[in-house]
Amino acid sequence: MKIALIAHDKKKPDMIQFATAYKTILEKHEIFATGTTGLRIAEATGLSIYRFKSGPLGGDQEIGAMIAQNKMDLVIFFRDPLTAQPHEPDVTALLRLCDVYSIPLATNMGTAEILIHGLARGELSWREIVHGKEAESHD
Numbered sequence: 001m002k003i004a005l006i007a008h009d010k011k012k013p014d015m016i017q018f019a020t021a022y023k024t025i026l027e028k029h030e031i032f033a034t035g036t037t038g039l040r041i042a043e044a045t046g047l048s049i050y051r052f053k054s055g056p057l058g059g060d061q062e063i064g065a066m067i068a069q070n071k072m073d074l075v076i077f078f079r080d081p082l083t084a085q086p087h088e089p090d091v092t093a094l095l096r097l098c099d100v101y102s103i104p105l106a107t108n109m110g111t112a113e114i115l116i117h118g119l120a121r122g123e124l125s126w127r128e129i130v131h132g133k134e135a136e137s138h139d
């Protein structure tokens with residue numbers, strides 16, 4: 001599974017805690033992140049992470065593009081609801097694309113916990129079926 005991890009600055013400590021706690025699950029998957037989030041997680045956990053640009057510089061849009069191409073299976077985005085972001089339209093666009101493509105999305109720790117446990121139990125394997133159908137439609 002391809003998993004995107006994103007956190008606004010005030011939520012980065014939560015994200016590091018989350019990635020540390022679930023490292024053994026995350027390391028079985030392909031992890032993507034926006035620039036600074038990815039750097040912080042990699043430093044703290046040693047996880048191998050593909051890093052896009054920083055969020056305000058287009059990272060959210062890069063992840064959005066992967067979603068639109070059916071190349072992302074799960075998004076964990078600890079956004080900060082109490083601080084205005086200069087790239088708010090990009091944040092909204094990313095969340096919107098998750099809904100357009102029915103991509104499982106957690107925007108807080110409570111939901112992220114449930115999704116990661118579901119992932120560990122194989123409950124997201126329906127995504128592989130979606131990938132299979134996508135491949136067939138291009139044959």
Ligand SMILES: O=C(CO)COP(=O)(O)O
Pocket residue numbers: 006007008009033034035036037038053054055056059060091
């Ligand atoms: O701003 C972000 C998401 O909107 C996150 O970007 P960084 O991981 O580069 O801080």
